[in-house]
Amino acid sequence: MTADRSSSSTAAFSRLHDAVRTGDAELVARTIDEVVEPGLIFHAPVPTGVTGVQALKEVWTVLLRAFPDLRVEIEDVIAEGDKVVYRNTVTGTHLGEYRGLAPTGRSVRYGEIFVFRLAGGRIAEIWGVVDVLSQLRQLGAVHA
Template sequence: MTDTTAFSRMHDAVNSGDLELIEKTIDEVCDPGLVFHAPVPTGVSGLQALKQVWRVLLPAFPDLHVEIQDVITQGDKAVYRNTVTGTHLGDYRNLTPTGRPVRYDEIFVVRQSGGRITEIWGVVDVLAQLRQLGAVEV
């Protein structure tokens, strides 16, 4: 069974809302050569891309909360199905703060080796997020 300690530590840091703690925890639980497959800004990769996600999200959604719904483990991988909630109180994707709440889903597959996260694949329902912020009509 996969040890989920590293991801659990990162999850706890994320829900603290403390960017400094999040970045420190990423450095501690992720391999320096982390491969990160997710919707991230271009021009950055690995640890810097993962940190950049939080540098963008936390100012925009200071009350951001990630709730793990399911965890499935097999071999060196774990799959996390999460629900994310927050209130849009800062600039985000060229949108000025709307004060609107958001709730969207995400799924992450995390590979570990030697107790550290070495690879992450992420699927985030950005369309639901943007629709709730009034940026996209469906």
């Protein structure tokens, strides 16, 4: 079942997505505090070693610092029960340090899929699959 982005099942993610589109890491962090459960279970690998809400905030801080023009375009939204799946295409220009790599000025374009479990209208659990290999190849950090 495909969900309308304005439905209640996608409202929390829509608010977070809107904050990300501003490129303002502080707004993203405040929005996370508003739409994410404090006990968030975050199943995506985070290189910094932090967990939960702090991991999610750290991910966005790192990404927005490295790719200040970062854009997340939603390709598909599927909602069923307490879960919502998003397939996104991410683009940006590498203008800040990222994973130990100095800015290259190169553009990246990669895909990601996230599953969100909601509880009480807030994001309670996240599973993520991000094409980091493609991202790192485009930055010249990994060769084919």
